Structure formats: C-alpha cells, structure tokens
Amino acid sequence: METEKNEKKGAVQISEEVIAVIAATAAKEVDGVAKLVPITSGLLFGKKQSKTKGIELDITDNEVNFNVSIMALYNYKLREVAQKVQNNIKDAVETMTGLKTNVINIIIADIEFGDAAPAAE
Numbered sequence: 001m002e003t004e005k006n007e008k009k010g011a012v013q014i015s016e017e018v019i020a021v022i023a024a025t026a027a028k029e030v031d032g033v034a035k036l037v038p039i040t041s042g043l044l045f046g047k048k049q050s051k052t053k054g055i056e057l058d059i060t061d062n063e064v065n066f067n068v069s070i071m072a073l074y075n076y077k078l079r080e081v082a083q084k085v086q087n088n089i090k091d092a093v094e095t096m097t098g099l100k101t102n103v104i105n106i107i108i109a110d111i112e113f114g115d116a117a118p119a120a121e
Contacts, residue, residue, distance in 0.1 A: 014097050019064060020052040026092035027054075027068055030084045032076035034112035039069045063100045064093060069107040074114065082106040 024036055036054025056067040066089060072081050086104045093101055 014099075016057060016059065017051055019059070019093060019097060019099070020055040020057055022092050022096055023057070023066055023068065023089045024052045024055050026088040027070060027085045030081060030088055032073050032078075032081035033085060034071040034073050037069050037071050037109045039067060039107065040109070059099070062098075063102040065103040065105075066101070067105045067107060069109045071110040071112050072108050074111050078108055082108065 027033055027036060036052075038053045039056055054069045058065045068085060068089065070081075070085065072078055085106050089104050090101045093099060
C-alpha cells in the first residue's frame with residue numbers, strides 16, 4: 001500500500017488493488033485489446049497476482065513495475081498495441097496516483113479472431 005504523509009491533514013493510502021484497477025482500465029481502453037487474461041507464467045515479481053486478473057505489480061520506493069497480460073484483437077499490429085498499452089498505463093497511473101512507473105511488461109497471451117478468423121486450409 002502506498003502512503004503519502006501530509007503533516008497537517010494525515011496520510012493518504014492507495015492500495016495496490018486500486019493501482020491494479022487503474023492499470024487494467026487504462027489497458028482495456030486501447031484499441032486492439034480484447035480483454036485482460038490471467039498471467040499463467042507464475043510469480044513474475046515473486047508476488048501473487050492481484051485480484052484484478054491480468055495485472056501483476058510491485059511497488060518499491062514510489063516506483064511501480066507492472067506485468068500486464070492481454071488478449072489482442074486479430075488484424076492489429078501487436079507491437080503498436082503493446083506500446084499504446086504501456087503509454088496508457090503510464091499516463092493513468094502517474095496522473096492519478098503520483099507514483100512513477102518504472103517497467104511495464106506487456107504479455108500478449110492470446111489473440112481474439114472474432115469475425116476475422118483466418119480461413120481453414
């Protein structure tokens with residue numbers, strides 16, 4: 001939990017879960033992201049995944065690191081989608097919490113084809 005002290009008024013705490021929700025919402029706003037999916041590779045930061053599926057985070061010294069697992073939409077440039085997700089999370093988290101983002105790893109875990117599924121050969 002992130003705490004900021006204000007000597008006159010008390011402390012403000014932002015839970016890791018709230019930070020995860022901010023990151024998840026920012027990721028889902030990006031065109032080309034179908035949804036977030038659970039991280040299946042295990043404990044990437046040595047911590048369990050947040051209750052917000054698809055988001056893992058670690059906060060150290062007012063810096064936050066993320067692992068974000070997404071399902072991308074077919075026919076989108078995956079590298080561009082990942083970069084937009086990174087930028088959107090960085091902007092949202094830094095603006096809303098005052099924390100600095102250090103590393104934002106994007107895991108493209110799956111592709112959603114929808115109506116654009118390739119024809120069977």
